[in-house]
Amino acid sequence: MRLERLRLKDFRNHEQTDVSFPPGIIVLTGPNGAGKSNLLEAIHYLSYLRSFRAGQDREVVRFGTPFAAVEAKLLDDAGRPFEARLVLKGGQRYVRLNGSDVTKFQDFIGRLASQFFYPGELALLTGDPGLRREVLDLELLRLKPALAPVYKQYHSALLQRNKTLKLIHPAPGQRRRDSGLDKALAAFTQQLVSAGTQIMRERRGLVGVVDGHFSPLYESLAPPGGEKVSLRYLSSVELSPDDQVAAHYAQRLAAAADKESTLRYTTVGPHRDDLGFILNDSYDLRRYGSQGQMRSAVLAFRLALCELSRLRLSDDPILLLDDALSEMDDERKKRLLKLCRSRSQVFISSASQREVELIAPLASAVYSVEQGQVRLVKG
Amino acid sequence: MLALPPVLSDLIQRLSSLPGIGPKAAERLGLALLRRDLHEVQALADALLACRERVGDCPRCGCLSQDGELCAVCADGFRDGRLLCVVETALDAIALERGGGFKGRYHVLGGALSPLRGVLPEDLRIAQLLARIREESTQEVVLATNASPDGEATALYLKQELLALAQPEDALQAPLFVRITRLARGLPSGAQLDYADAATLHSALEHRTDF
Ligand SMILES: Nc1ncnc2c1ncn2[C@@H]1O[C@H](COP(=O)(O)OP(=O)(O)OP(=O)(O)O)[C@@H](O)[C@H]1O
Numbered sequence: 001m002r003l004e005r006l007r008l009k010d011f012r013n014h015e016q017t018d019v020s021f022p023p024g025i026i027v028l029t030g031p032n033g034a035g036k037s038n039l040l041e042a043i044h045y046l047s048y049l050r051s052f053r054a055g056q057d058r059e060v061v062r063f064g065t066p067f068a069a070v071e072a073k074l075l076d077d078a079g080r081p082f083e084a085r086l087v088l089k090g091g092q093r094y095v096r097l098n099g100s101d102v103t104k105f106q107d108f109i110g111r112l113a114s115q116f117f118y119p120g121e122l123a124l125l126t127g128d129p130g131l132r133r134e135v136l137d138l139e140l141l142r143l144k145p146a147l148a149p150v151y152k153q154y155h156s157a158l159l160q161r162n163k164t165l166k167l168i169h170p171a172p173g174q175r176r177r178d179s180g181l182d183k184a185l186a187a188f189t190q191q192l193v194s195a196g197t198q199i200m201r202e203r204r205g206l207v208g209v210v211d212g213h214f215s216p217l218y219e220s221l222a223p224p225g226g227e228k229v230s231l232r233y234l235s236s237v238e239l240s241p242d243d244q245v246a247a248h249y250a251q252r253l254a255a256a257a258d259k260e261s262t263l264r265y266t267t268v269g270p271h272r273d274d275l276g277f278i279l280n281d282s283y284d285l286r287r288y289g290s291q292g293q294m295r296s297a298v299l300a301f302r303l304a305l306c307e308l309s310r311l312r313l314s315d316d317p318i319l320l321l322d323d324a325l326s327e328m329d330d331e332r333k334k335r336l337l338k339l340c341r342s343r344s345q346v347f348i349s350s351a352s353q354r355e356v357e358l359i360a361p362l363a364s365a366v367y368s369v370e371q372g373q374v375r376l377v378k379g
Numbered sequence: 380m381l382a383l384p385p386v387l388s389d390l391i392q393r394l395s396s397l398p399g400i401g402p403k404a405a406e407r408l409g410l411a412l413l414r415r416d417l418h419e420v421q422a423l424a425d426a427l428l429a430c431r432e433r434v435g436d437c438p439r440c441g442c443l444s445q446d447g448e449l450c451a452v453c454a455d456g457f458r459d460g461r462l463l464c465v466v467e468t469a470l471d472a473i474a475l476e477r478g479g480g481f482k483g484r485y486h487v488l489g490g491a492l493s494p495l496r497g498v499l500p501e502d503l504r505i506a507q508l509l510a511r512i513r514e515e516s517t518q519e520v521v522l523a524t525n526a527s528p529d530g531e532a533t534a535l536y537l538k539q540e541l542l543a544l545a546q547p548e549d550a551l552q553a554p555l556f557v558r559i560t561r562l563a564r565g566l567p568s569g570a571q572l573d574y575a576d577a578a579t580l581h582s583a584l585e586h587r588t589d590f
Pocket residue numbers: 011012013030031032033034035036037038039059060061062063323350351369
């Protein structure tokens with residue numbers, strides 16, 4: 001995937017930006033607060049229809065203006081051009097793909113394939129497991145769109161089952177209704193097990209494949225002879241042998257019946273699972289890893305997802321590295337840049353002149369950003 | 380702005396409250412009615428009232444029927460009484476009838492199971508369904524609830540109820556064994572493969588039949 005041209009209107013501090021980009025490594029330089037991250041955020045928005053910073057749509061609309069627009073001309077790796085456009089106005093999103101309105105955002109997300117890294121991204125490792133599940137699910141749905149109804153079934157079964165548990169075990173003072181509730185619970189349990197088993201097996205398979213790319217990528221970032229990090233799908237259900245997963249899941253739910261009668265929600269399943277980053281085959285990197293190691297792990301994970309997309313979908317996502325090099329020692333910086341050279345298109349932002357000098361020889365273009373103005377300085 | 384006579388604007392407002400009719404269409408309908416012969420308008424008004432008063436649920440299957448009598452399908456003696464198709468709404472039965480080819484009778488549940496939206500088993504016509512199966516010696520029940528999550532859960536619920544018929548709690552009742560089937564899911568006929576969405580193709584492959 002390659003971004004050929006980007007136009008921004010009233011997006012954060014970019015009043016009117018119109019730039020063309022070559023493939024390869026692209027450097028964005030400029031002082032703090034210039035608008036470098038904002039530009040990367042705009043690309044991310046068009047990719048995921050939301051920001052990588054937490055927050056609301058209206059925050060990106062330039063102060064005192066009615067709407068923000070992001071427009072991109074892209075080229076996928078098969079050489080097919082396409083155009084995407086996003087307008088954010090009054091808390092609403094309007095999306096167009098090749099001139100036609102997009103109504104199902106779910107089908108659009110990931111069309112512009114990108115992966116990103118910014119300093120706050122360590123939260124992917126240290127934060128809520130929900131973040132990691134979301135990344136896995138997004139990737140799975142991109143690789144296998146046929147899973148969308150399975151997720152829908154699971155989500156619905158989970159909510160219905162939780163509600164049914166609350167009806168079967170009413171709060172003190174409330175009366176229990178209906179005699180068919182036990183059978184209803186059994187129906188939602190079956191639905192949950194059938195969809196949930198598929199999701200867990202797919203996620204486990206995905207994590208295995210991503211790990212195949214992740215481990216060597218991590219090794220090439222870390223100094224030689226250093227630690228080893230691998231990915232593992234941590235499930236609340238025993239996932240082997242393969243044909244017994246549904247039975248295990250059903251057993252775990254049956255065993256949790258007592259607990260669930262007091263908690264009144266579903267305690268086992270893919271909605272409780274996690275993606276583990278494991279240090280030297282036995283320790284949780286989240287607890288024992290250094291800042292630099294965790295940073296490398298998240299970067300290697302993003303790069304692994306790029307590699308997966310390149311191999312499976314013949315589409316190498318645009319890599320957005322916001323301030324990714326700061327806080328890395330020079331050796332790691334060089335190794336990361338080496339990995340970036342084999343990707344279709346990589347955007348790297350940096351406020352440090354020294355860093356820019358390090359990257360420039362490898363870059364196909366350098367842009368300066370100042371007060372929301374973007375200018376080509378080399379390339 | 381020109382104010383309309385109050386009775387006319389009242390009519391237009393009532394028309395526009397109907398599904399699929401916006402304010403513009405309501406205005407056009409209202410004005411067109413003004414120009415019709417009085418007896419024609421009277422006939423329309425009578426038809427509206429008659430429908431509202433006389434059309435209701437078939438006492439046996441829950442499909443639409445007139446004057447509290449059996450619906451056309453229930454009254455049709457050539458239907459195969461051993462084959463029963465369970466649907467969520469009367470509209471679903473009408474859709475299946477339009478498809479043609481189904482020789483059995485229907486049973487309308489009156490919705491799909493959804494505790495989240497306050498629809499519990501007791502709110503659906505399930506007791507009536509089980510009673511019918513006993514009375515009509517049903518051999519096969521086709522579960523034709525929607526392929527949506529709620530429709531799927533409803534089918535799973537009904538399957539338990541139907542299996543339980545084989546082991547009646549009441550020792551005096553004979554055990555009943557009914558065949559339980561579910562509508563196949565797959566490609567719409569005439570569909571081109573490369574236009575079908577991934578989920579449909581997946582399910583069409585999964586539910587493929589011998590050829
Ligand atoms: N909605 C908005 N309207 C106008 N300006 C905004 C808006 N949101 C943020 N800004 C401005 O954007 C600037 C921040 O830009 P950005 O985060 O892209 O900086 P940067 O170039 O990445 O800097 P750093 O090197 O510090 O990371 C700030 O000056 C901020 O006031």
